[in-house]
Amino acid sequence: MEYVSPEGLRLDGRRPMEMRQIRAEIGAVSKADGSAVFEMGNTKVIAAVYGPREVQNRSQQLSDKALVRCEYNMANFSTGDRMRKPKGDRRSTEISLVIRQTLEECILTHLMPRSQIDIYVQVLQADGGTRSACINAATLALADAGIPMRDLVTSCSAGYLNSTPLLDLNYVEDSAGGPDVTVGILPKLDKVTLLQMDSKLPIDILENVIQLATEGCKAIANYIREILLENTKELEYRRGS
Amino acid sequence: MVGLSLGEQHFIQGGIAQDLRCDGRKRLTYRPINVETGVIPQANGSARVRIGATEVIASVKAELGKPGVVQPDKGKVFIYIDCSSTAEPAFEGRGSEELSAELSAALHRCLLGAKSGAGAGIDRTSLVVVEGKICWDLYIDGLVVSSDGNLLDALGAAIKAALSNTGIPSVKVAPGASSDEQPEVDVSDEEFLQFDTSGIPAIVTLTKVGRHYIVDATPEEESQMSSAVSISINRKGHVCGITKRGGAGLDPSVILDMVSVAKHVSEQLTNKLDSEIASAEAEDES
Numbered sequence: 001m002e003y004v005s006p007e008g009l010r011l012d013g014r015r016p017m018e019m020r021q022i023r024a025e026i027g028a029v030s031k032a033d034g035s036a037v038f039e040m041g042n043t044k045v046i047a048a049v050y051g052p053r054e055v056q057n058r059s060q061q062l063s064d065k066a067l068v069r070c071e072y073n074m075a076n077f078s079t080g081d082r083m084r085k086p087k088g089d090r091r092s093t094e095i096s097l098v099i100r101q102t103l104e105e106c107i108l109t110h111l112m113p114r115s116q117i118d119i120y121v122q123v124l125q126a127d128g129g130t131r132s133a134c135i136n137a138a139t140l141a142l143a144d145a146g147i148p149m150r151d152l153v154t155s156c157s158a159g160y161l162n163s164t165p166l167l168d169l170n171y172v173e174d175s176a177g178g179p180d181v182t183v184g185i186l187p188k189l190d191k192v193t194l195l196q197m198d199s200k201l202p203i204d205i206l207e208n209v210i211q212l213a214t215e216g217c218k219a220i221a222n223y224i225r226e227i228l229l230e231n232t233k234e235l236e237y238r239r240g241s
Numbered sequence: 242m243v244g245l246s247l248g249e250q251h252f253i254q255g256g257i258a259q260d261l262r263c264d265g266r267k268r269l270t271y272r273p274i275n276v277e278t279g280v281i282p283q284a285n286g287s288a289r290v291r292i293g294a295t296e297v298i299a300s301v302k303a304e305l306g307k308p309g310v311v312q313p314d315k316g317k318v319f320i321y322i323d324c325s326s327t328a329e330p331a332f333e334g335r336g337s338e339e340l341s342a343e344l345s346a347a348l349h350r351c352l353l354g355a356k357s358g359a360g361a362g363i364d365r366t367s368l369v370v371v372e373g374k375i376c377w378d379l380y381i382d383g384l385v386v387s388s389d390g391n392l393l394d395a396l397g398a399a400i401k402a403a404l405s406n407t408g409i410p411s412v413k414v415a416p417g418a419s420s421d422e423q424p425e426v427d428v429s430d431e432e433f434l435q436f437d438t439s440g441i442p443a444i445v446t447l448t449k450v451g452r453h454y455i456v457d458a459t460p461e462e463e464s465q466m467s468s469a470v471s472i473s474i475n476r477k478g479h480v481c482g483i484t485k486r487g488g489a490g491l492d493p494s495v496i497l498d499m500v501s502v503a504k505h506v507s508e509q510l511t512n513k514l515d516s517e518i519a520s521a522e523a524e525d526e527s
Contacts, residue, residue: 029327029387030294042282046386048327056330071326071333076382077300080283120326120333122386124298125281 003161019168019216026144026231034145038137042127047137049145051117065109070100070119078126099134102184102194108148128171129157131182143228155184156216158209165209167216183213187221243464253465257450269506271457276517278406279525286407290399294389299399301407306378316368316376320348328388351444351473351482362441370412371424390459393471397444402518408433442473442481443511445503456506470499474507
């Protein structure tokens with residue numbers, strides 16, 4: 001199948017290096033300490049952060065740093081064909097782990113010993129790149145909750161189909177069988193914290209693809225910063241100072 | 242879980258007794274209701290309902306299936322509710338299973354009628370394509386995104402809104418198939434049949450706190466309840482289903498009184514919902 005037309009357009013009309021439209025909103029769940037909605041094209045996720053708070057299960061308490069936990073869930077209606085999976089299947093467990101590990105590194109956990117931070121992400125619509133969208137939503141939610149962090153973490157995926165590196169794969173491109181490289185970076189420190197790839201790819205092309213995904217992450221980071229700034233300004237305005 | 246001091250508990254109970262609740266409402270006033278339709282593009286119909294800080298999403302997916310042997314002239318409807326852990330950390334893992342099952346069962350009772358399909362708010366005979374062979378199976382999925390009390394009413398409203406947003410593709414049956422073969426069908430992707438939602442009841446939950454009962458309780462008020470009765474009433478004023486939650490016993494005469502109050506409240510709620518749904522649909526189309 002042809003994923004990039006001779007004119008250089010992808011199935012959904014994007015250029016190879018073009019990202020889907022992203023949209024973010026802070027404060028979707030008013031009862032949570034921090035929450036955010038993040039959309040990448042048709043992929044839409046909600047993240048909610050509870051904490052830092054008392055550790056619920058005493059045996060898990062860490063005396064030198066905060067305990068970070070994460071749960072990833074997909075809604076039954078999120079995929080094209082309706083799915084009925086019990087909570088906590090293998091795929092969700094793996095993604096929960098990936099999100100937790102990525103975010104734990106950037107949270108200043110040593111500042112909050114003997115406490116717990118819960119991150120819950122819920123996928124409302126899945127159209128490829130849910131991992132990335134979840135990490136982006138969780139970063140925003142953590143920032144909204146006012147949890148001290150080294151930097152924002154942002155994530156984006158890239159692939160390689162029809163000898164062209166493609167940024168931000170959607171579901172159809174993701175299921176095409178080509179490589180799917182998910183990268184997460186700390187944009188200010190310029191460090192990669194998450195890197196996953198399936199399928200195979202020549203080394204010199206891998207470099208290009210990772211480079212492309214990193215550029216995508218940076219673009220997302222700029223957008224997230226804008227959203228945060230806007231939100232902070234609004235809070236300041238409401239406070240009336 | 243809500244932790245309230247003794248003083249706060251008295252304050253809530255006293256306020257309800259004096260018909261002035263903590264957020265300034267009267268006992269039988271709802272919080273503002275906000276409806277948005279068409280929020281899940283992949284579904285046949287979907288809606289998001291917000292009541293206060295409670296937010297629920299309902300989606301309807303239609304799949305072609307085979308009617309059951311007992312009721313060959315009726316399609317099947319399934320309701321599954323899921324409580325997302327974003328709403329409450331206690332819903333993590335299997336923590337929400339009990340509540341999800343309770344809500345699903347209550348909605349089943351309120352919307353789908355008896356086992357025979359009699360008295361259902363959703364007309365299941367309209368889902369049949371070829372009697373005994375092909376019918377539409379409706380999968381209604383509810384998701385609680387944020388919980389701030391009164392989940393059942395919100396889910397009921399969301400399902401109603403989602404169903405009125407639902408378009409079921411029209412189906413052409415290929416003629417000439419013999420009676421024991423599975424007939425071939427052609428599902429149109431342009432023509433859609435709208436669903437008749439006028440018979441779908443609204444659910445009103447009356448929460449009893451002290452000697453009085455209130456509608457649309459917040460979690461703080463729910464923590465003070467002795468029992469709650471959810472009554473689903475359709476536009477004609479017929480009671481379609483009743484569910485009682487909470488341990489304390491109720492006097493039968495009180496229950497009858499509650500039903501008549503619920504009937505009165507449901508009229509306002511249905512009108513409010515219908516106008517909200519209509520304006521949401523208008524906005525969705527524009």
